[in-house]
Amino acid sequence: MDIATIIGLILGAALVLMAILLGGSIGAYVDMPSMMIVIGGASAATMAAYPLARYLQLPSVIMKTIFTKATNPVELVKQLVELAEIARRDGILALENAVETIEDEFLIRGIQMAVDGSDPEVIESIMETELENLMERHTAGKGLLDAYGRYAPAFGMIGTLIGLVAMLSNMDDPSAIGAGMAAALLTTLYGAMLANMMFLPLADKLALRSDEEVLIKTIIIQGVMSIQAGDNPRNVQSKLMTFVPPNQRIVEDDREAA
């Protein structure tokens, strides 16, 4: 879980609430139909743009964005070096037992193929294909959040235009103009809030998570190939450490950093 995302989402909401309360009562800012047109409209447009099964993944995409625990690349390199030591000392078949201590599904599958004696090119090609397809799925998940981030402000504008036309067609009572205009602006406000306080930051976050996961899987592929080739564990370490930011190469207990 990443505490920053939760703090960011709550902090944004708190600041907006503060700004509203300072300006007056919260009542002027809550309007059910305005919320429906923005949230419902953005949902309708996104739904029209995505197959149903993928649209229904939206909650799990959001949850994953917020709660996924990042793998520490330094820990991973250590683990791969240990596996390289076992393979070099006791033969590659000895990794059969070591597999049980591994958590990462992708690494297990790579080691399993190495133990089974698959051809190095075959292992690399299968793992690369898996990585490419993972990247495409991440792009699709990010697309879902981006779509909300684009359509929410658009429906905010549509709502405001509907409100302005209503107000302008009916200006008999000048004292109602201000209130009508305020109500019309609410949907633009909702659209801007939904996009900038939720969907766009989460889409950015998912892209970063994806980059991290690609880095982790790239390290694993390089590691498995080195282990199968019987490389010297020290060489494995220096090769894999190039993927880790220099400052983390020394301070190895800073686990949240990426």
Next chain:
Amino acid sequence: MDIATIIGLILGAALVLMAILLGGSIGAYVDMPSMMIVIGGASAATMAAYPLARYLQLPSVIMKTIFTKATNPVELVKQLVELAEIARRDGILALENAVETIEDEFLIRGIQMAVDGSDPEVIESIMETELENLMERHTAGKGLLDAYGRYAPAFGMIGTLIGLVAMLSNMDDPSAIGAGMAAALLTTLYGAMLANMMFLPLADKLALRSDEEVLIKTIIIQGVMSIQAGDNPRNVQSKLMTFVPPNQRIVEDDREAA
């Protein structure tokens, strides 16, 4: 057919209708000349941008976007593995009969070439070229929807400017200002609605459909190459399954998911 797209399009329209009815009568929002300038103008610009034959494909592009049934990649992998088993057991010529049970035109052509004993490089090159040209045609279809999505708001703005100039040149009757401005804003509203409730979501959808079709055709190309090479059906399965999202690899009856 994809139910989400239809729900999305109807839901969007229903929400806007609700917002209009809550704000007043629907009469203030319906204006024939305003519709003509936005729909007609966007059509004129798109027509100017595309060759006639391609512009006339617009209805079929929209229909295809909404109603095309996606091929289930898991089912396809199963089918390819079965074909690999037949080829391995009874020889590649035995696929001649199996072809009759296949629906996908692209797969039939690939198998046919394998049965005919064409060179693997030739088969791969012909199938890859076909895939590339398919991608270009999809891009062109998406371009048509994108063009409407860009020109509809532009003609909305042109209509509003025309209305504003008319209103401002003739301000003798102050009570008519509101109504004139409301009428002027209608084209902007129409443009935003056309773009965000129809053309942009459909363009997004077509891009996703295209990605899915590319994935399906990539699996077919890989499968046909493996079948011709006489690969072990188990290896074919594990190789092709890397193209399928991990969660679908187990639950194989979730057919809508992509």
Next chain:
Amino acid sequence: MDIATIIGLILGAALVLMAILLGGSIGAYVDMPSMMIVIGGASAATMAAYPLARYLQLPSVIMKTIFTKATNPVELVKQLVELAEIARRDGILALENAVETIEDEFLIRGIQMAVDGSDPEVIESIMETELENLMERHTAGKGLLDAYGRYAPAFGMIGTLIGLVAMLSNMDDPSAIGAGMAAALLTTLYGAMLANMMFLPLADKLALRSDEEVLIKTIIIQGVMSIQAGDNPRNVQSKLMTFVPPNQRIVEDDREAA
């Protein structure tokens, strides 16, 4: 000539004229100095951005965009297959006479090099270079239209700002405010019209024309290489037909389609 482009340009103008006439008299919408600042300003900026010789190509780029006749890829494939048959039956030198029946300059040059016995790599490299340079020239032509499409709205805004400042600095006569504002908005209207009813659609069209021409030239390169290699005409046909949209492969008399 492509009828759709002409219809599109005229239809757009007719719709705007209709909208203007419905809103009042056309007099309020015609202002010579406003036209000069938008058209002249966009021309000045584009001229500043391009070498003189290239800027002067603008009329020919526009003419070419509207009037160039597209080559039918199906007809071209037929012609290449016929040439392959002649080369296979009577030897490649027999193409010398066939050249006279060809219209396409690029194909003539390719066949000529094949007849002259040039090295296949040399032919391919020269034809590829020519194709690449053609694409770059198309990009440059599209850039000219895009520049007008960007600078016309920008000078529309500059004109409106100049008009607003004039109006606001001189508000002694409140009854003149409306007229002043209307006049100020005219340049924004002109800019939006020039961009969306002319330059941007034509730029889109040129990009499509370029894609078509690249497809045609790619088919020619592939065809010439196959002819020189002495490929079987049937194989040449099935290879080149992959570049043609599937629906045109059967119905071969739909000449406008692309």
Next chain:
Amino acid sequence: MDIATIIGLILGAALVLMAILLGGSIGAYVDMPSMMIVIGGASAATMAAYPLARYLQLPSVIMKTIFTKATNPVELVKQLVELAEIARRDGILALENAVETIEDEFLIRGIQMAVDGSDPEVIESIMETELENLMERHTAGKGLLDAYGRYAPAFGMIGTLIGLVAMLSNMDDPSAIGAGMAAALLTTLYGAMLANMMFLPLADKLALRSDEEVLIKTIIIQGVMSIQAGDNPRNVQSKLMTFVPPNQRIVEDDREAA
């Protein structure tokens, strides 16, 4: 020197001046502090974005954009063919003397390396690296103009917001509202003028100049490689002419065209 750029810059200024004079007196459009905030602010932001030495190159980048004389590719091909003839007739060492008649530094260096008997791969690699670094420097120069083109309108908006807040905080005298608003809009006008009448067209121009220079240097590299390989001058000509637009291949005295 390119006359079009100078005409474009002057024409744009003249048109804006005309529009201002038609609308009233020029006095309302000249405001020193407004100019300072826009020009100074855009300069400050660009300065913050660039190392000092590179920022100080701005005047020379602008001068170069306006005054650099383009090399005529047709003349260059002729020259390279002549060099190829000398090399073929009198041996490559005979180029030693020919070098003195060459103006282009890049061509001189290439010929010099060929005369010195350097390895073809080495020559190509050195010349390619030089070309790549040249492209990066051009991109950097264009970046400087683009930065001004982005920051000038941004500071125009900042100036207008400052002016609006000043005007709105002090509305005791309604007759001053118009003048205050006019003054506030001036910075937006200046920003739009600076960007669209100067920096953006010059950035476009620099990109074109860069493309031309890359084309010229690509022709030189190809030419030097052919000369060193002792290619037939006729082949050199037909190979290099593919880089020249077809219409210039015949009419060789149109020197400004590119």
Next chain:
Amino acid sequence: MDIATIIGLILGAALVLMAILLGGSIGAYVDMPSMMIVIGGASAATMAAYPLARYLQLPSVIMKTIFTKATNPVELVKQLVELAEIARRDGILALENAVETIEDEFLIRGIQMAVDGSDPEVIESIMETELENLMERHTAGKGLLDAYGRYAPAFGMIGTLIGLVAMLSNMDDPSAIGAGMAAALLTTLYGAMLANMMFLPLADKLALRSDEEVLIKTIIIQGVMSIQAGDNPRNVQSKLMTFVPPNQRIVEDDREAA
């Protein structure tokens, strides 16, 4: 340290301050809650978009952008040529001692691997991987500044909408309208200032710093490979000098230029 960045940041602030003071008192422009919504909101959105550890690097990214001293490429080439001379004269092991005089960590590691007799392909692959990962980290740092540059104006707009709704809902006192609107616009002003006077220029700067560092590291990789291959120092010099802008190749004491 780069003086231009500091001058640019201060100059921008000074100009805005001047514009404010000319327009009236500074009091109307300082509003604590408005600052909180813009700065706090942009921070909240950026925090939501980034893992905590990376978000906390923001101050060090800003410091690095402003204060990092650029390596002079000409000095670096000189140093590499000297190392090449030592290696050629005294053998590659003689570089062991020379390492102590080198400051650049990356160069030390490269020389160390060359001295240790590692395989050239291994050295190149390790150094290239390090360079790629460095570029990815720079992109991530720039992303942090870009995120602030995008979210600050967005929260400026959110603040303005909140203020407008408050003002419009409560228009009983017409004399308060101006002040309410002025206050509402303040957040838009703050957002535009934060983005254009700080985060966007710094993001541009970081991208340039990154390009410079990539150039430096590319020179180092090429240099180390040449040194290990035992290339002639003169060839090393002419090869590496192609990475340096032509004008710096002669005037070698202009240390700030890049």
